[in-house]
Amino acid sequence: MSALFEPLTLRSLTFPHRVWMAPMCQYSAAPEGPLAGVATDWHFTHYAARATGGTALVIQEATAVSPEGRISPYDLGIWNDTQVEALRRITGFVTEHGGIPGVQLAHAGRKASTERPWKGGAPVGPEAHGWQPSGPSPVAFAEGHPVPHELTADEIREVVGQFGAAARRALAAGFKAVEVHGAHGYLIGEFLSPHGNHRTDGYGGSFENRVRFALEVVDAVRAEWPEDLPVLFRISATDWLEEGGWTGDDTVRFAALLKEHGVDLLDVSTGGNAAGVRIPVAPGYQVPFATRVRAETGLPVAAVGLITDPAQAEKIVANGEADAVLLGRELLRDPYWARRAARELGAEIRTPGQYARA
Template sequence: MNPLFSPIKLKNLNLNNRIVVPPMDQYSAEDGLPVNWHTMHYGNLAASGAGLVIVEATAVEPAGRISPQDLGLWNDAQEAAHKGMLDAIRSYSSTPMGIQIGHAGRKGSTGRPWEGGKPLPPDGAGWEICAPSPLPFAPGHQTPAELTAADIARLTESFVATAKRAVRAGYNLIELHAAHGYLMHEFLSPLSNARTDAYGGSLENRMRFPLEVLAAVLAAVPANYPVGVRVSGTDFIDEGWNVQECATFAQTLEKAGAAYIHVSGGGLAPEQRISLAPGYQVGLAAAVRAAVTELPVIAVGLITEPELAASIVVTGQADMVAIGRAMMYDPRWVWHAAAALGQTIAAPPQYLRCKPHNVKDLFA
């Protein structure tokens, strides 16, 4: 068996293979509620053959949304809608479903990307935003209100409440969003965190808020329930958050009981400089993997070819591989990877007759 298609266990959750569909924002919710688009979109991905599908960034409070059309999970109606979506998907798919929960911080209150993605003023369609420090994301964006210690404690409880709702709704896994310039990442990076209290300054202090949220969420969910963390391995900016600090953070997450770490990069500020190439962020995941003992690591970043995905796992650069945009472009990516690598995979019985005649033993 090719290692990419070998099983792996995250706490109490068994995955059939190492291919993950990562969170990819759809900006299509109504009052935070998943709608028919989400059921169709995630249902399609749940039939892809991936070992795990993680639902997009879901806000823990209204002010934690990126756009007005973000998913939320802070009230009963949203919880019921998430459960309804999962129930519909599970009537045809046994693929484990996770959810990423987070807070947009200073990158909140913006329009949808295909509508320009511009900042929305608080006196119009937007809302007031918050962050570790009163430093705007970019010129023209709101200056966020600096969070007080009481605010931080309240937000921690918001994460806990959302985590409990996620468990009740039926999600198999929770991912805390500490990447891409959103609130937890803003605490981690010295470029966005200028605090002088216990939540700023040293690396230990900058890690404090994400670690407090992880500890509180782990205490609130069932024993051995998997809670992982999405991180940016670097800001791609000099003097910013870097892979060495991320490796230390990963070691701390491992000791704290995280189920995995999902290593992406960038997103903190427009000044980032990124050279795009296939697997351009895999080196970040490999550096983190080398720093931890047993904590599973997910690699991501323009991984589009089955051979590249397989090599990442075979060479031990990461334990799992996230296929994002390539999976949206080709929701049968996993089938094609199995065919290319000579593997057998399960498929819905309704689709068994689509197997190409020249591919033997593709479907179980």
């Protein structure tokens, strides 16, 4: 039997196999007005295609816990009930066709208020539906980016509360797994790394202080999320800086704390917190970071990053390098990747009756 297509259980939730969809922003919601952040027909079609394509866990793109937490003005949100109603259509379809609907809860921090990637991705101001971003310290992400507003202690507590409220709405929307976005240089990752966190209060300086915000967010989410359903956390395992950044050692240490705070699986990516760094991109280049976390902490992990071939994915799971694989761009290219992989590896997965004759 294929290891990639064996079920995996986290708490009471059993995933039919280990081919999962990584969160990938679509930048396709209205930027303002009563439909701001609300899922559209594009979102429904996008996620429905991956569900009928056989993907076991369909994680919805970074979904902002507040208007200011969006990466772009066109991101999805989960800060009001209108957004919840639109999401129920997506989660219902994914569930009906054998998938597990998941959602990534996010706050973009100092990397917020940017244009859509195909429009250049540069920071935008009020004239283009933008706003002033916020972060742990008044340090811009890169040249040409605005200096963010430094969050006060009271504002930090407010954001923690927004994550908790978002988890409550995610449950009402029908999601079965929730992922906290702590990667790629967005707000939580900014607090974790000394590269972007220059605070001198209880949220900066030492490792213990820099992880405080992340753990408070996890606790707020876990308090709202059912005990029998899993919480995932996405991490950038390294900033790829020679010094002054977040490291693989930090990730292992932090993963052990996340496990104590009720996180069930670590989604291991890298980078995004420092501009202009050299990243040794190659097939599976991030997998060793996931493998190390799994080996040293016992926390289940998912690997992501240039995993494109079924045999490659099978090897990662069969060798115990990760418990699941997350596909990003590959699922944009091929929504039916899971079906193709199952056929190549001699496995069987659920097929919609409408497609059975194929």
